[in-house]
Amino acid sequence: MTTRTRKLLDKSFTAIAYSSLALMAAAVAVFLLPIIINGSNAFIFDATVEHEKFLCENLDYDETASIKERVGRSQAARAPLYEMFNKFEYSGLSAQIERSINATRAEALKKISESGEEMSRIVSLPREKRKAAADAFSAEIWKSYIAEVDRMVKSAHSDGTSFSLAEILSLQKDGISDLCKESIAKAGKFGFSQRNLLRRALTTDVTAILTERKESLRRENAAYETFKRGVSELLGPETDAEKESLKLTRQKYGQPRMDLAREVFKNSIEQITIHDRDENGNEISTRVKTEEFFKGTPVEKMFSYIKKNFDAMMQPHYTVYLGFFFDNPYDSNIFGGIWPMILGTFYLTVGAMLIAAPLGIIAAIYFAEYAANNSFVSFLRVCVGTLAGVPSIVFGLFGLAFLINTLKVSESKSVLAGSITLALLILPTIIRSCEEALKSVPNSYREAALGLGAGKWKAICTVILPSALPAMLTGIIISMGRAAGETAPIIFTAATSTGAALAITEIFTQATPALPWNIYNICSEHEMAERVAHVQYGMVLTLIAIVLSLNFAAIWLRARMQKRTRV
Numbered sequence: 001m002t003t004r005t006r007k008l009l010d011k012s013f014t015a016i017a018y019s020s021l022a023l024m025a026a027a028v029a030v031f032l033l034p035i036i037i038n039g040s041n042a043f044i045f046d047a048t049v050e051h052e053k054f055l056c057e058n059l060d061y062d063e064t065a066s067i068k069e070r071v072g073r074s075q076a077a078r079a080p081l082y083e084m085f086n087k088f089e090y091s092g093l094s095a096q097i098e099r100s101i102n103a104t105r106a107e108a109l110k111k112i113s114e115s116g117e118e119m120s121r122i123v124s125l126p127r128e129k130r131k132a133a134a135d136a137f138s139a140e141i142w143k144s145y146i147a148e149v150d151r152m153v154k155s156a157h158s159d160g161t162s163f164s165l166a167e168i169l170s171l172q173k174d175g176i177s178d179l180c181k182e183s184i185a186k187a188g189k190f191g192f193s194q195r196n197l198l199r200r201a202l203t204t205d206v207t208a209i210l211t212e213r214k215e216s217l218r219r220e221n222a223a224y225e226t227f228k229r230g231v232s233e234l235l236g237p238e239t240d241a242e243k244e245s246l247k248l249t250r251q252k253y254g255q256p257r258m259d260l261a262r263e264v265f266k267n268s269i270e271q272i273t274i275h276d277r278d279e280n281g282n283e284i285s286t287r288v289k290t291e292e293f294f295k296g297t298p299v300e301k302m303f304s305y306i307k308k309n310f311d312a313m314m315q316p317h318y319t320v321y322l323g324f325f326f327d328n329p330y331d332s333n334i335f336g337g338i339w340p341m342i343l344g345t346f347y348l349t350v351g352a353m354l355i356a357a358p359l360g361i362i363a364a365i366y367f368a369e370y371a372a373n374n375s376f377v378s379f380l381r382v383c384v385g386t387l388a389g390v391p392s393i394v395f396g397l398f399g400l401a402f403l404i405n406t407l408k409v410s411e412s413k414s415v416l417a418g419s420i421t422l423a424l425l426i427l428p429t430i431i432r433s434c435e436e437a438l439k440s441v442p443n444s445y446r447e448a449a450l451g452l453g454a455g456k457w458k459a460i461c462t463v464i465l466p467s468a469l470p471a472m473l474t475g476i477i478i479s480m481g482r483a484a485g486e487t488a489p490i491i492f493t494a495a496t497s498t499g500a501a502l503a504i505t506e507i508f509t510q511a512t513p514a515l516p517w518n519i520y521n522i523c524s525e526h527e528m529a530e531r532v533a534h535v536q537y538g539m540v541l542t543l544i545a546i547v548l549s550l551n552f553a554a555i556w557l558r559a560r561m562q563k564r565t566r567v
Helices: 003-040 049-058 065-089 094-113 116-124 127-141 143-159 162-187 192-235 240-245 258-270 298-308 310-314 339-370 375-388 392-404 415-439 443-451 456-485 488-493 515-525 533-566
Strands: 044-047 271-277 283-289 317-320
Touching (some): 003 533, 044 258, 065 162, 065 192, 065 298, 065 310, 094 143, 094 162, 116 127, 116 162, 116 192, 127 143, 143 192, 162 192, 192 258, 192 271, 192 298, 258 271, 258 298, 258 310, 298 310, 339 375, 339 415, 339 456, 339 515, 375 415, 392 415, 415 488, 456 533, 488 515
Antiparallel strands (some): 271 283
16 A cells, blocks of 8 residues: 555545534534523523513512513503403493393383283183284284394494393393293283293293394304403403412413413414304304404404504513522423422432442442353343343333332332432443443553552552543443433332422432423423423423533543543
8 A cells, every 4th residue: 555545545534534523513513402592492581571470479589670660561551451351341331231121121011011901811812822822912012122132232243342232131031031920910810820821922032032142242252252361361360359369370470471472462362263153053163363353343452452562561571580490380380490300300310320330330340350250140241231221111110010019118209219210220331331441451450459469359449440430430420311311210210290399308208300201291291382392492401401511520520530540
């Protein structure tokens, strides 16, 4: 091989190596960049005034002058909207509408009380003629009343009185039977069966008509209720009394983040879902634009006001919420932070290493320094290799069946049971890495120590272990990273979906939230997964940061210890 060819090959291999490193770096960047961007959005974001309300009222954050000012501006911007709601639901025309309808109803009832002779004639007719006569009499009695109701229903859309009118018609329908009964009693003396016959004849048709007219208003009123729920989801309840009556934290506050607020505006206010029935009577759902559906009504003005004053009502401001890492979660991670998950992951990881590291080092010393080359040792090595290949979910089932149900290390899930299970999971990796580290120590070190009069155990402790420690430490910390990221083993032994941070004395008896399990739980089982997507990414970023920190710590410690060994 010529010198020219050798140089060409050297440059080619160097180029391939650099290309491989660049490709790996690009792959890592493609993988990590979205997680870093979306994960940082969990604690660096445009907050709304609702975020600060929650922190001050639930986590005892200081209510600064700037916060008070933003809250005041927000309330001032929301006040006209709430006034529109109240005016719509309790329209100033309600009393006028009710008086008008009651007046025509009173006229109809007066006609009934003055028609004793006609009613006597009807009840005396043969059965086959009685119904037709009663229906005709009822239609004549309620003619003006029904005409007035129809007029009110027709004008309700433009007047913005459909909500009030529906309530009025409901009360009218409920009370009309008793009023007819009183009017019949005033008209004359009728027997019990005659009174019931007349009451049914006079109320059946008019009640059905009132129900039909009320139903015609239902679609618009139901759409208004849907629109109002969307506004409540955006802004939270109007009054403190209403807030106190609600149970869930998500119902007590509006959207704490501007990105969520914009999503709610788009999906629950700008567009709403209305429920109707098709020709066959089956219920169907349709998405409509609020502005078009309520065109010409007061609700259109409400929507326009929200759209125009959106920022004024939400008071957006840039914030760095470091409490995401140190606060407890509220309402299934919709509010608050992830401190219990971080602490739980720390407990499980450190507990696993406290159990697995000593056992792994001792086993590695035995295999590397003491074990003879026989069938028993070969069998032990096969067992270690087999243990390394067991799926992690099997370790979880083993922990549940053996550690909890058989050995009773705890009554149910606990950090202790989870730590032991994780220790068993990473033990084969620690044994192998430590054994290889011990075998990499030159035999000259052993011979020198023994030649100076040291015993085998003293040579291991004073010469071999210190020399192998950098490589051993690397394997141990990499195993720690795996323990921190495992989900399956802790599902059955240690993890819980919710809960506060545990005190150190509770780890022997209590389950704990943990980052791996809660990431899975939020992504797959959370009822509002889309709303807490930033929490998912924040947890993932935190877990990756923990694992990367452990690996960087291993690299730094190894380099430092190797430098000390060389010196």
